[in-house]
Amino acid sequence: MGYDLISIIGATATGKTGLAVALADRIKSEIISADSRQVYRNMDIGTGKDLDEYSLDGHHIPYHLIDIREAGEKYNLFEYQRDFNACFEEMKSRQINYPIACGGTGLYIESVLKGYQLVPVPENKALRSTLESCSMAELELRLRGLIDVHNTTDFDTKKRAIRAIEIAEYNREHELEKTTSEPLNSLLIGMEISRDLRRERISQRLHERISQGMIDEVEALLDNGVPPENLLYYGLEYKFVTLYLQHVLSKKEMIKQLEIAIHQFSKRQMTWFRGMERRGFHIHWLPVTDTIESRVNRIVDLLKREDDNIKI
Numbered sequence: 492m493g494y495d496l497i498s499i500i501g502a503t504a505t506g507k508t509g510l511a512v513a514l515a516d517r518i519k520s521e522i523i524s525a526d527s528r529q530v531y532r533n534m535d536i537g538t539g540k541d542l543d544e545y546s547l548d549g550h551h552i553p554y555h556l557i558d559i560r561e562a563g564e565k566y567n568l569f570e571y572q573r574d575f576n577a578c579f580e581e582m583k584s585r586q587i588n589y590p591i592a593c594g595g596t597g598l599y600i601e602s603v604l605k606g607y608q609l610v611p612v613p614e615n616k617a618l619r620s621t622l623e624s625c626s627m628a629e630l631e632l633r634l635r636g637l638i639d640v641h642n643t644t645d646f647d648t649k650k651r652a653i654r655a656i657e658i659a660e661y662n663r664e665h666e667l668e669k670t671t672s673e674p675l676n677s678l679l680i681g682m683e684i685s686r687d688l689r690r691e692r693i694s695q696r697l698h699e700r701i702s703q704g705m706i707d708e709v710e711a712l713l714d715n716g717v718p719p720e721n722l723l724y725y726g727l728e729y730k731f732v733t734l735y736l737q738h739v740l741s742k743k744e745m746i747k748q749l750e751i752a753i754h755q756f757s758k759r760q761m762t763w764f765r766g767m768e769r770r771g772f773h774i775h776w777l778p779v780t781d782t783i784e785s786r787v788n789r790i791v792d793l794l795k796r797e798d799d800n801i802k803i
Contacts, residue, residue, distance in 0.1 A: 493676070494678045494797055495677060496579070496592055496675060497592070499514070499591060500593075501764070502595060502682070502761050503595055503756065513783045514787050517787050517791065522591045523556055525592050525593060526594040529556075532560070536705040556578060563716070568598060575599075598763070603675060634655055637663065679772055679774045679775065681774040681775065681776040681777070684780075689757060698746075700728070719733050732745065
């Protein structure tokens with residue numbers, strides 16, 4: 492039946508953007524981001540937007556769903572599905588050749604491919620008040636007891652865990668509706684990388700980001716009125732740098748704890764992608780140690796298997 496789109500997925504620091512840009516250039520396509528934090532403006536270094544990568548050989552590769560919300564706001568899965576579908580349909584109307592979804596937020600990718608709607612879940616202030624006194628361990632235990640938990644990869648703060656419980660409790664009591672959109676058939680490309688190389692890249696990239704001004708970026712967000720608790724909510728770089736700027740952690744402690752947290756996060760990302768395979772998705776894993784050109788050629792070959800008339 493052919494593919495509706497191409498999805499490039501993988502853990503953090505595996506070079507997804509570079510591959511997506513090279514592929515988009517080859518097949519004359521555009522990129523839809525699938526990253527839960529790159530939607531925010533002025534959060535560039537910490538989220539690894541690497542916008543310079545979208546310029547290739549003197550021309551710009553169009554991207555979507557990056558810098559669409561203000562820093563300090565909260566963006567959720569429901570909004571992503573809505574925005575992705577609108578973007579995808581607009582690209583189809585322009586006959587874009589295989590839109591390319593690219594990112595490490597597996598939940599975002601899986602939700603749009605399955606074609607299900609998550610209703611916007613209202614705040615439950617009474618529940619939140621009850622959960623505030625719980626420890627992270629207690630919150631995680633409660634999450635595991637809820638059958639409708641949609642994601643466990645980003646719960647590195649109490650606020651995220653409480654919101655997850657709030658959503659799960661709501662979903663248990665309300666029947667979710669299906670969207671009018673059909674599930675999408677995607678060619679799924681995974682970034683295959685060894686554990687040691689992944690850890691090496693994460694550590695190297697963290698130190699590069701610090702030298703590039705990541706601490707100054709977070710300080711500027713605070714100076715511009717973004718509440719510290721909102722940056723803590725975003726987790727990882729924004730959480731730990733904020734704690735450093737609030738003098739909760741020393742710089743050495745911040746770097747050490749952040750490095751550990753990113754390693755743990757990348758492991759959870761891979762757990763999610765392996766879970767997608769168990770849930771019926773077929774992922775073509777391409778080694779990151781291969782050249783980008785060879786991987787692009789491999790993807791083109793996979794496309795041609797499904798469409799003899801494809802012109803690339």
